[in-house]
Amino acid sequence: MATQIIETRDLVREYKKLRAVDHISFTVEPGEAVGYIGANGAGKSTTIKMLTGILRPTSGLVRTCGRDPLRERIALAREIGVVFGQRSQLWWDLPLQESFTILGAIHRLDPAVARVRSGELVDLLEMGGFLSTPVRQLSLGQRMRAEIAASLIHRPRLLILDEPTIGLDVLSKQRLRDFLGAERREHGTTLLLTTHDMGDIERLCDRVLVVDHGRLAYDGTLSGLAKTVGAERVMVVDLAPQAGHEGVAELRDIPGAALVGVEGEGTRQHLAFDPQATSAGAVLAAVSARADVLDLAIEEPDIEDVVRRIYAASR
Numbered sequence: 001m002a003t004q005i006i007e008t009r010d011l012v013r014e015y016k017k018l019r020a021v022d023h024i025s026f027t028v029e030p031g032e033a034v035g036y037i038g039a040n041g042a043g044k045s046t047t048i049k050m051l052t053g054i055l056r057p058t059s060g061l062v063r064t065c066g067r068d069p070l071r072e073r074i075a076l077a078r079e080i081g082v083v084f085g086q087r088s089q090l091w092w093d094l095p096l097q098e099s100f101t102i103l104g105a106i107h108r109l110d111p112a113v114a115r116v117r118s119g120e121l122v123d124l125l126e127m128g129g130f131l132s133t134p135v136r137q138l139s140l141g142q143r144m145r146a147e148i149a150a151s152l153i154h155r156p157r158l159l160i161l162d163e164p165t166i167g168l169d170v171l172s173k174q175r176l177r178d179f180l181g182a183e184r185r186e187h188g189t190t191l192l193l194t195t196h197d198m199g200d201i202e203r204l205c206d207r208v209l210v211v212d213h214g215r216l217a218y219d220g221t222l223s224g225l226a227k228t229v230g231a232e233r234v235m236v237v238d239l240a241p242q243a244g245h246e247g248v249a250e251l252r253d254i255p256g257a258a259l260v261g262v263e264g265e266g267t268r269q270h271l272a273f274d275p276q277a278t279s280a281g282a283v284l285a286a287v288s289a290r291a292d293v294l295d296l297a298i299e300e301p302d303i304e305d306v307v308r309r310i311y312a313a314s315r
């Protein structure tokens, strides 16, 4: 239907003998925020390139904003914004502000309208301090904000982001996620993003698509995904050596937790547990009864691991 922002049906792309995208079918409705995830080489970039008209599908159907991305690439460019972490859309040697002005002209925006919009983005993304800095001198975090602003100048209906928070510090990540969430709420912008960071998905997306070896392995909510694979957390505990011993005995029989790693004669141990079945508090209590806990950290499920499990389950 024309109201869908993205539609793919039996989409296939082959590179010589390799089928990088293998009969992928999904739709995205206006205003949705969708995480498109999968291990390295799963086929994410290839899909995005077909959605944006950079690559020709081998077979199948793809529609973005109701358009054929290859045939209507220019018209489509006015309706979508795309941020590829590795590739810049800014003019490297010019002060940042000039990139915004040029992009406004490329999108044939009225100069006054473009000025208002770029001013708004400069405020929201706190870019005032480096507008006159040449792009190549910007820090990674500054440049990522600038790339996102550049992709939103023309108020696209769909924003496609490839690894938007990669390499950013915690605070920059949080700011960017807040901004993208607000952009979606206030303007109804549809988001499609690839990421290896579970936090991006948790904070931004209400739906996740998992691709593995070119096939769609899961389409649903993040909590559903974690349930499907029983995603584990890992508690890492640092323990005081026991009196009269070099180290600490291995914690092999903690209820609801499995010992998955031991370092330094047992002074650091890794315990995996399913948060649906056991609480972190219960695991800690059982560990504390056995040893003196000096420090602890809880590791979130690793997206690559979740994806590997999904694939194993789908075979």
Ligand SMILES: Nc1ncnc2c1ncn2[C@@H]1O[C@H](COP(=O)(O)OP(=O)(O)OP(=O)(O)O)[C@@H](O)[C@H]1O
Residues within 6 Å of the ligand: 015, 018, 020, 038, 039, 040, 041, 042, 043, 044, 045, 046, 047
């Ligand atoms: N131009 C190309 N020629 C040949 N093979 C390619 C080409 N581009 C990608 N591939 C292969 O297609 C498969 C899918 O690649 P793709 O870049 O879509 O994966 P991805 O999920 O985006 O991975 P990453 O997270 O590493 O970016 C991989 O096996 C890759 O090696």
